Amino acid sequence: MTQPNPARFPARFTWGVATSSYQIEGAAHEDGRSPSIWDTFCATPGKVLNGENGDVACDHYHRLDRDLDLIASLGVSAYRFSVAWPRIVPDGRGATNRAGLDFYSRLVDGLLARGITPWPTLYHWDLPQVLQDRGGWPARDTAHAFGDYAEVVTAELGDRAKHWITINEPWCAAFLGYGNGVHAPGHTDLAGSFAASHHLLLAHGLGVQAVRANVPGAQVGITLNLAGTYPAGDNDADRAAAHRQDGFANRWYLDPVFGRGYPQDFVELLGATSPQAQELVLPGDLETIAAPTDFLGVNMYSRSVVEAAPGEGFLGLRQVHVAGSEYTGFGWEVAPQSLTDLMLRLQKDYNPAALYITENGATYPDTISNDGTVHDGARTRYFQQHIAAVGDALAGGAKMAGYFAWSLMDNFEWAEGYDKRFGIVHVDFETQARTLKQSGQWYRDFLVRAQEGQPA
Ligand code: FCB
Numbered sequence: 498m499t500q501p502n503p504a505r506f507p508a509r510f511t512w513g514v515a516t517s518s519y520q521i522e523g524a525a526h527e528d529g530r531s532p533s534i535w536d537t538f539c540a541t542p543g544k545v546l547n548g549e550n551g552d553v554a555c556d557h558y559h560r561l562d563r564d565l566d567l568i569a570s571l572g573v574s575a576y577r578f579s580v581a582w583p584r585i586v587p588d589g590r591g592a593t594n595r596a597g598l599d600f601y602s603r604l605v606d607g608l609l610a611r612g613i614t615p616w617p618t619l620y621h622w623d624l625p626q627v628l629q630d631r632g633g634w635p636a637r638d639t640a641h642a643f644g645d646y647a648e649v650v651t652a653e654l655g656d657r658a659k660h661w662i663t664i665n666e667p668w669c670a671a672f673l674g675y676g677n678g679v680h681a682p683g684h685t686d687l688a689g690s691f692a693a694s695h696h697l698l699l700a701h702g703l704g705v706q707a708v709r710a711n712v713p714g715a716q717v718g719i720t721l722n723l724a725g726t727y728p729a730g731d732n733d734a735d736r737a738a739a740h741r742q743d744g745f746a747n748r749w750y751l752d753p754v755f756g757r758g759y760p761q762d763f764v765e766l767l768g769a770t771s772p773q774a775q776e777l778v779l780p781g782d783l784e785t786i787a788a789p790t791d792f793l794g795v796n797m798y799s800r801s802v803v804e805a806a807p808g809e810g811f812l813g814l815r816q817v818h819v820a821g822s823e824y825t826g827f828g829w830e831v832a833p834q835s836l837t838d839l840m841l842r843l844q845k846d847y848n849p850a851a852l853y854i855t856e857n858g859a860t861y862p863d864t865i866s867n868d869g870t871v872h873d874g875a876r877t878r879y880f881q882q883h884i885a886a887v888g889d890a891l892a893g894g895a896k897m898a899g900y901f902a903w904s905l906m907d908n909f910e911w912a913e914g915y916d917k918r919f920g921i922v923h924v925d926f927e928t929q930a931r932t933l934k935q936s937g938q939w940y941r942d943f944l945v946r947a948q949e950g951q952p953a
Pocket of ligand 1: 722903
């Protein structure tokens, strides 16, 4: 079994845990928060498993101090969370809500008091419903509304929070939200989803501007969900399919953020559904999107292995199950080597100033044993293998600067409701009891050794 060697990581390496607002906060109708697209989606029959929603979730909004103590008990140096736009600007645009700002201000102060570096993400999918009613991400105005909201949040927290992520996983927000409809707002319109992708990237650029204006000494970047793509067979058709998948999932976002504009092969594949053909890419947009950043955040869970399948979907390919591979409870292949390969490729092709794994983790059906612990050996192994893979990437020359485990605690896993547990802390959603899992114990013990620079 692969065990990561803590001595391979520099003392200044960032070790953290991550969450997002809608997945943990609850208090959905309190202190002036307006509904987000996720509240609406959850209330739509058939969209979320068991009709569940984030009304209560982990009740983090009311348990802030205890949860901060929990984070501190893990020994992490950083905590990645997201700010709920509907708490800050309930009308989407215009007046700000003091109570919402106060909550995140307390959160940031509470982290700093415990010696933990705050890593806010400005957008992790909870778009104010009022903005969806005005067109959502397929409408350009939403990017400008985001810029205004980013201005408010960074002005409030920027004296204390120095590490900022603009947008979490624009691919998911655009494609799952507007393309295949699996996520809020549940639209199924390919052209709309590519319009959304452009406006999410534009929002990222405007977010970078807000951070630069308001946060002295800021570190800012975007978080992309990326997966290495591999051909199933050793043949040209599968290799071409893997290249298309790479264009769709990876290059479509990486290329413009790193100043190359959209990948031409994929613009051509999209034809009339491309943002270019829809005349949505206005002069100056690509420059805004390519604003220099201090790091690239990568959410990595698995890889994609694809084979050519003419006529299947707009990409003409299908994902392949790899015989002999291990899969998590989500059906995602455990592929730690692909993390190393991906990081080395990103460094070579895009040369980011620094690379952070901003999410990595696995879901398995957990149970609390009679001894009161969750013996999540498979998740523990997953973390061990992937942290070792980060060490390999670092040794190979990738500028790895940090790693955030997804997730601090079990939470509302979007369309899967509370069924899919990703936490290193178990949450009993009836009682809100938190129980450190074996994986959490392992991470905590590993961090003690990593921070002391000790060998395994
Ligand atoms: C990512 C999301 C995160 C969580 C994990 C499992 O795509 O950013 O909120 O749902 O997947």
